[in-house]
Amino acid sequence: MRLPVFSSKFTPNAVLVVLINFSAVYARTATSEADEAQITDPVEECTAYYYAPVTDALDGFPTIWQPATIVSNDTEAQNIWANISQSVPTNIFPHGDIYGDWNDTSYNVAEDPDCWWTKSLCTTPKLSTLPSDVASIPEPETMGYGFDDGPNCSHNAFYDYLLEQNQKATMFFIGSNVLDWPYEAMRAIDEGHEICAHTWSHHYMTGFSSEDAFAELYYSMKAIKLVLGVTPTCWRPPFGDVDDRIRAIAEGLGLQTIIWQYDSFDWEEQSGNITAAQVYTNYDNFIAKAENGTFNTEGSIMLTHELNNFTMQTAVTYYPKLKDAFKYLVPVGVALNKTQPYVETNYSLPTFDEYISGNVTTNSSSSSSSSSNSTSSSTSQSSSAGVPLIQTISSVLLASITLGILMLAV
Ligand SMILES: [Zn+2]
Numbered sequence: 076m077r078l079p080v081f082s083s084k085f086t087p088n089a090v091l092v093v094l095i096n097f098s099a100v101y102a103r104t105a106t107s108e109a110d111e112a113q114i115t116d117p118v119e120e121c122t123a124y125y126y127a128p129v130t131d132a133l134d135g136f137p138t139i140w141q142p143a144t145i146v147s148n149d150t151e152a153q154n155i156w157a158n159i160s161q162s163v164p165t166n167i168f169p170h171g172d173i174y175g176d177w178n179d180t181s182y183n184v185a186e187d188p189d190c191w192w193t194k195s196l197c198t199t200p201k202l203s204t205l206p207s208d209v210a211s212i213p214e215p216e217t218m219g220y221g222f223d224d225g226p227n228c229s230h231n232a233f234y235d236y237l238l239e240q241n242q243k244a245t246m247f248f249i250g251s252n253v254l255d256w257p258y259e260a261m262r263a264i265d266e267g268h269e270i271c272a273h274t275w276s277h278h279y280m281t282g283f284s285s286e287d288a289f290a291e292l293y294y295s296m297k298a299i300k301l302v303l304g305v306t307p308t309c310w311r312p313p314f315g316d317v318d319d320r321i322r323a324i325a326e327g328l329g330l331q332t333i334i335w336q337y338d339s340f341d342w343e344e345q346s347g348n349i350t351a352a353q354v355y356t357n358y359d360n361f362i363a364k365a366e367n368g369t370f371n372t373e374g375s376i377m378l379t380h381e382l383n384n385f386t387m388q389t390a391v392t393y394y395p396k397l398k399d400a401f402k403y404l405v406p407v408g409v410a411l412n413k414t415q416p417y418v419e420t421n422y423s424l425p426t427f428d429e430y431i432s433g434n435v436t437t438n439s440s441s442s443s444s445s446s447s448n449s450t451s452s453s454t455s456q457s458s459s460a461g462v463p464l465i466q467t468i469s470s471v472l473l474a475s476i477t478l479g480i481l482m483l484a485v
Pocket of ligand 1: 277
């Protein structure tokens with residue numbers, strides 16, 4: 076898809092991030108993907124920075140972290156939605172709200188007419204035109220290795236570890252995070268991880284109207300395209316909240332729906348609802364299943380996150396144990412032998428056989444044609460494809476802006 080050019084502006088979100096980071100505003104801000112990847116101080120890692128291609132394009136996106144709707148003057152999105160909406164069922168209605176409140180619904184769970192995963196763990200749509208979700212891995216003794224909710228502003232230690240282990244994973248990126256932390260997103264794809272979408276604002280998808288659910292997926296894809304130069308072909312619903320109506324919208328956008336069989340519940344530790352020990356037990360139980368032969372005929376997926384230091388540290392702690400328990404840990408797309416992970420044809424994933432024989436790297440080239448305007452090269456890969464050169468502003472300028480805002484506020 077071709078991205079229009081927008082005027083430059085500072086968003087309230089960007090300002091908010093700067094305000095939150097006021098105490099750290101004198102820390103240096105990242106100036107490039109390579110520069111960002113070198114930062115190890117968590118405060119510096121999570122100091123907001125200016126990246127012109129994102130700032131210049133913000134008018135074309137919904138407000139970052141707010142539930143998405145189609146941007147009012149976005150005729151391209153409107154046209155795509157008009158086309159897709161024709162194949163979206165109109166007899167499946169939103170469930171509850173986008174915050175996961177289903178108290179006022181009277182859904183028939185036993186019959187499960189909508190194949191609503193949240194209620195029934197259904198992954199085979201009732202609507203015969205839709206493909207089944209990916210919930211397990213066809214390769215035996217194999218784990219589909221992936222992480223939700225990135226790119227996180229403080230993921231360098233985790234990505235350093237994955238690089239050290241020569242381990243690739245599937246990263247389910249939130250559109251708003253991609254625009255907030257573009258250099259971190261670039262690092263993921265440039266180091267060979269597979270990128271899938273994880274919606275624009277991370278809400279319960281079955282609570283959205285069909286048009287807004289489309290916007291949640293569409294703008295997350297567009298954010299990934301803007302920053303990484305590729306259009307994803309897979310997505311994971313936040314909280315696993317998907318039904319046939321949402322699946323039809325995803326299918327219309329060319330997105331394969333990827334779920335999981337086991338949940339580490341690492342994401343819930345920060346809420347205090349469960350303890351770290353319980354998360355470790357979930358990992359241990361999953362590993363025990365691998366060791367007792369549960370996955371001898373079909374591999375599996377466990378839900379884990381690039382969400383915070385706990386989830387990433389736990390992933391690092393358990394990586395050697397998972398490696399021991401499973402024969403192979405591979406990105407989901409690799410396990411599916413999905414060698415073309417993006418719409419653009421100048422990228423490829425290794426086949427499963429290639430990956431397990433040591434060729435774990437994503438290949439990219441500038442020679443392949445594409446229906447999009449991607450201009451990725453073999454050396455720069457995804458980063459900044461087709462967008463202007465990186466521009467930065469200094470910490471001093473950021474500090475001045477913040478001080479000005481604070482003075483206005485008091
Ligand atoms: Zn998530």
